[in-house]
Amino acid sequence: MILVTPNQELERKNLVPVSALRKLKRLRAPPKHGDFSETASGSKTPGIQGADDPYFKYDIMQELPGGRVTIGSNEPNSMFGEYTTKTLEAKAFLIDKYPVSVAMFQRFLEHKRKYVPRAVSQGYSYVFRNFVNDSLKKSKDVLDKATQYHMVKVSQASWKQPEGPGASKPLNSRLLEPVVHVSFHDASAYCTWKKKRLPTELEWEFAARGRIHDQKFPWGRDYLHNRSNLWDGVFPNRNLMFDGFEGLSPINAFKAQNMYDVYDMLGNTWEWTLSTFREIGTSRTDKTNAKYVIKGASFLDTITGMFNHAARVSARRPVYPNSTLYNLGFRCALSKSAADNLGVNRIPSHTEL
Template sequence: MAARRVMWIFSIFIYILILRLSNCFRSFQVDELLKGHYDFKDVMKQQLGGKFTVGINDPKSYTGEYPVRGTEVRPFYMDVYPVTVAQFWKFKMHKKYFITSAEKKGYSWVLANHVSDHVKKRWSAESADPWWLAVKGAQWDRPEGPGTHVRDRLDYPLVHVSYRDAKAYCMWMGKRLPTEEEWEFAARGQLRGVQYPWGDRYKKLRMNVWHGKFPDEDKGHDGWKSLSPVDAFPAQNNQSMFDMLGNVWEWTSTRYYERVVDRKLQDLKYVLKGGSYMDTRDGSYNYVVRTANRMGQEPTYSAHNVGFRCAASAPHLMEDLRRKNTKYDRTTPAPKRKRGPVLHRKPDLNKTTKRKADREKILRKEEL
């Protein structure tokens, strides 16, 4: 028995050592790749802002997207793509001592179907929802836990990030997290009061959502059965914004409150927008994927379907709009400028007196 126990412990030690060595080698390959001319997809789109309606007219909704309400946002910039693994890897290369919330906790939530049997037995714990597993070691560079890596998924959206992680990255980039209103304004583009960024009718192959019976079967009609690259689908609105709906939920800086409970009694939560690959277009399983829908989570929450994108304020665009919106009345004449008194300097006075004296002398000589 003792010999078997020693062999079991030794095999686990060897397995962990092999995993760490393989992860180190893969990380070295990613470092070398990102040091070259890599397209990090760090592109922002100008949003002019203005008045628009937030939410949707669906009394059955329980997430707070109903009722419709009017609001106004100032001009701002928004990332065209969600933050990718490559972008966060670059951040970690500069901030080596930054530890994400998932790394601190030692685990993060992963869909059970995406976890190997070995990890399920040794590295995970079940939750109240049978499709979620708390996987030990699941973090931003190991999405499905031990034995997985992001070397071949650099253009995928970053996952297993909390509100704190997202805020830290945006601050390092000189940006910030968008508000819920800014996020929805950028997702809608120039269309107002519609369900999707492209209009009111659902279109195939426009976003990564669940097709089939959840959680056992995802038919993958959109070409993906889990996460997909941020540019796997065409731009979702006329402002060339990608991946606003589906794939991953995205953090915002807006507080989340339940409609019925007193706000003073509620825990601290923030709004997430956009839906994920685990949600459906009609809400038959999990959430309805549409522009107005929202979800609230604690700031330390992290999961396999949660990411973010950044925004930035644009005060110079606000000044330009103010100048354009200023109306001048051309019918009324411009006020006349009052002319001040003319002041003569002393040298000028001396010159005039000399000229007068010279003229008087000339007149006297002519008389004589």
């Protein structure tokens, strides 16, 4: 397919003066997917800059009307308080249509130069054992210390080099992947910079369900390989990649997952929420050693839960706020009233769905 840049199209139709065309020609066409070209503003680090930025369109929120929703699960393999279902009321809110990408997070760090993400400051993070460099793969001592989810502690692994030194592909080839190795505090800092916040578990599950109640997946009852990035095959040695991906996939790799037109809610990465996880027998007000609920499952999880977790809309896990993982990202949310006051860029809700 031949792509025609905006200035070529204008020149062909002769709709603008020559002087204006010359000015347009000094601007580069938007990079192709994964390209790290210089943007129109002259920056060599693409981020969320404006309409001329190829990543701008992924920084948009979906307005949702709120209402009653049944969350949780009655499945026999329910874990971490997923059981049983309960019907709750969600107020109108906005949620990011896409998870926060590497490009978006990079723009945040360019503006907040003094901010140091957790994985960078501590000097390590946890990476799926299959993706570490060859030296670590040969180290029995390192692999023996892998977590139950086959995560390995890797020095210098971070949002910028998710697999760690000697294993990560160039940053410019993964700008549309979800940012990972971010702690709860990193995610909160980014959302605050955007004048947003993390979604609550109720908001996250409301958005993921898309008005479809009592179904496992955002799109309905049956799993579809072309809608989500999950593990296919025998974990951890063989991923058949029916969905087309071995590891992380771009945030736009699959079409919207439900009628609310949100992307990547299920699979690819788990996502932070604002909701604290309450252990059985502890007080709701006890914030000591608090864990936070993460939602969505990741590419390491399976449909049935035979390996790792059962990937479904109700899936949840408790994680400490300082944790950083190869399969954990986030997206932001905002109440409708706050969004109205801020004039946030959004797509209106479709209450007729």
